[in-house]
Amino acid sequence: MNAARMSAVLLAEVRERRPLVHNITNLVVQNFTANILLAVGASPVMAHAPEEVEEMARAANSLVLNIGTLDESQLKSMALAAAAACDEGRPVILDPVGAGATKMRTQAALSLLERFRVAVVRCNPGEAASLLGQSGHTRGVESRTSGDQMQLARELARRFRVTAAVTGPEDAVCGSDSAFVVRNGHPLLQRVTGTGCAATAVVAAFCAAASPEQRTLAVAGALAYFGLAAERAASRAGSPGSFAVALLDELAAIQPQDLEAGAKVTAE
Amino acid sequence: MNAARMSAVLLAEVRERRPLVHNITNLVVQNFTANILLAVGASPVMAHAPEEVEEMARAANSLVLNIGTLDESQLKSMALAAAAACDEGRPVILDPVGAGATKMRTQAALSLLERFRVAVVRCNPGEAASLLGQSGHTRGVESRTSGDQMQLARELARRFRVTAAVTGPEDAVCGSDSAFVVRNGHPLLQRVTGTGCAATAVVAAFCAAASPEQRTLAVAGALAYFGLAAERAASRAGSPGSFAVALLDELAAIQPQDLEAGAKVTAE
C-alpha cells in the first residue's frame, strides 16, 4: 500500500474511532485547536490542572504538549500528564513552540524530551536547530529556514528517539525506520496564527488512530491531509480571515478518497 | 401568552437592557463566548482575579461559572464571585463542563451547587448523570445520551433546587413550577467547540433580563433562540468553520418576531 493510500486509511480510522486528544496547549490556540480537531473528526479536550491532568491523559487516546505560552505551573502539569500518557502507552506529541526564542522554552522542550518517551516532535526548522544546539536564532515563535529540513528531522529522530516532523514549504518526517517528504500546503498558512499548532493536533489525532508501527506514516499522512485542506481552502479564500474559516471547512469536507488522490507523500 | 411569544418578549428585553454578563469560563471559549453575547445584544465581561471578581459580579446582571478548564485558583474566584452575585440577587448560571470526566470536575460542580444558590444549570445528559451520581462515563467534555433528558432535568431541578436544562438533540428544561421541551437546534452545533458554553451564556443573558418568576421560561426561550440561530446558520453554511461564523451573524439578525415564529417550545 503506498503512502497516499495509507494516509486515506488512517483518516478513515480517525473518523471511525473519533479519538480523544488531550491538549495542554498555549492560550493563543485553545479555541482554534479544538475546532481543528472537531473538523478532523476527533474529540478534543483541554485540561491543565495538576489535580486532573493525569486522569484526563489516561482517558485520552493521545496527548499534545505545546509550550507556546508556557509557565512553570503548566510545565508541571505537562510532566504529570506525560507520565500518565506514557504509562498507558498513549502517544505524546510535542510542539516546542518558540524553542530558541527564550532559554525557558528551549530548556522546557529539552527537559520534556529527556524525561518522557515522547512519540513525535512537530516543529519548524529554527526550533529543530535550537533543540539540537545548533546556532541560529528563533525570532518570536517564527523561525528562519535553516538548511536541510530532512537533515534536521533525521538528527532530531536519532538524538531524541522520536518521530520528527520539521515543517515548512515542504515537510520532512523521519522515524526510526522510514522517512517521508510531504509536499502539500500553502503559503497562507503563515498568515494565520496557530496553524503549526493545528498541524500538531492533527498529527496527534492520526497517531491516536494508528499503531506504533504505523507512526511515521501517520505523521506524514496527517501533514498531507492538513496541507491538502490548506490548498483547497486557498483555492476559494485568498485572504487570511476567510482562509482560516475555509481551512476548518475543508478539513471536515475531505474524504479518504480525496486524500488518497491529493496527498503528495514520497518515501525518502 | 404562549412560550414562543414570551421568548420573543425576553429577547426584546435583552436587546433593550443590554445586560452585563460576567463570565468566569474556560480558556477555549473566552473569545467565542464574548462574541456570542455581543451578537445577542448583551454586554460580556470576563474577570477572574480574586481581587476583582466580587466587584465585577456585583456590577453585572448575571454570572456564568463554566468549569471547562478549571484549576484551583479559578475555583476560588468562582466561589468569591458566586457569593457576591447571590448577595446581590443576581442569577448564577453553572455550566459543569466535563463533570464525570474527572473527579475534580464532578466535585467542583457539586461543591458550587451545594455552597451557592445557583439559579440555572445547563449541561448535557452525561454531565447531568454524573452530578446525580448515576453510573455512566463522560468522555472528555462530550457525553453519551443516557436515557430521558427530561427525567435528568427533573432530578437535577429537585436535587439542587435549580432550573435545569439538559440539552441535546432536544432540550429539556425544568424549574420548580414548570417544564419545557425545546426542539430547535442543528447537528452542526456538535462540530464547533464551545457551542454548549455559548448556549449557557445566552441563557445567562436571558436570565439577566427576566424576573425570577420567568426564569424557567427564560431558559427555554434562550435555548430556542440559540437553536433557531443554528438552524438558520446551517441553512446557508454547511461546514463547521462557516457555520460558526454564520451562527454569530444569525444571533444578531434574529428579531423578536422571528423568534416568535420559529421557537419550538412546548410546555410539558
Added chain:
Amino acid sequence: MNAARMSAVLLAEVRERRPLVHNITNLVVQNFTANILLAVGASPVMAHAPEEVEEMARAANSLVLNIGTLDESQLKSMALAAAAACDEGRPVILDPVGAGATKMRTQAALSLLERFRVAVVRCNPGEAASLLGQSGHTRGVESRTSGDQMQLARELARRFRVTAAVTGPEDAVCGSDSAFVVRNGHPLLQRVTGTGCAATAVVAAFCAAASPEQRTLAVAGALAYFGLAAERAASRAGSPGSFAVALLDELAAIQPQDLEAGAKVTAE
C-alpha cells in the same frame, strides 16, 4: 508630507520590517490579536511567564500591556517586561481595559503608568476618565462617551507624558508636540469583542516601525488604517461574525496607496 501620506509610508515600513510585537494581553483576545498582527504584516508573540518575559521583550520591537483579564501574576510579568522594553528603548503600549470597572484595574493601569515610561495609551473615553480620576463609571469593559475625547487625550498626554489615543466614533490622538483626529471606523466594531485591543496591537506595530519623533502620527496612522479596514469590511459583511472575518481580510488587503487615499486624519 500630509498625515495620510505619512500613514501610508508607515504601513509600508511595517510590511517591510515585519516588527515583532510582544503581547501580554487578556485571555479573550489572544488569538484575535495574533491574527490581527499577522494580517497587518507584523509578527506577534505572546509570552507571560516571569522567567521569559524580559528576554522576549528585549527581542521584540514593541510591547503591548493589556489588562483585560488581569491577575497578580500577570501584573508582575508586565512589570518585568516593561522594564526590559524600556531599557532597550522599545515602545510600550498600554491598553487599560476596564479601568474604572474595578479598583484593581484602575490601580494596575495607574501603577504601570507611574512606574514605567509608557509610550502610548489607547483607551476609550470611560477608561480615560477613570485614569484621570474623573467621575463616571465604566460598565464592564465598555464605557459611555463622556465629553470631549480630545480633551481627555490632551489630559492623559500631559498627566502621564504619553501619546494618548482616546477612541470612539472618532479617535482623538494627542502627543507632546501634535494632535490628530481620525474619522475612520465603523459601528460594527462595537459588535465584535477585542476590536479595541486589536486597534492597540496595530498601534504597537506602527510604533515599532516608526521613530520616536513620528510616534503621534504613527498612532493616528495605525487607527486610520484599522478604521479603514473596518469600513471596507462592513461594506461587504454587515453582520458581526462575517465582519470579524472580513476585517482580517481587509487589514491584509489594504496597500499603502489605499491607506493614503482612505485615511481621514486631520491635525488639530
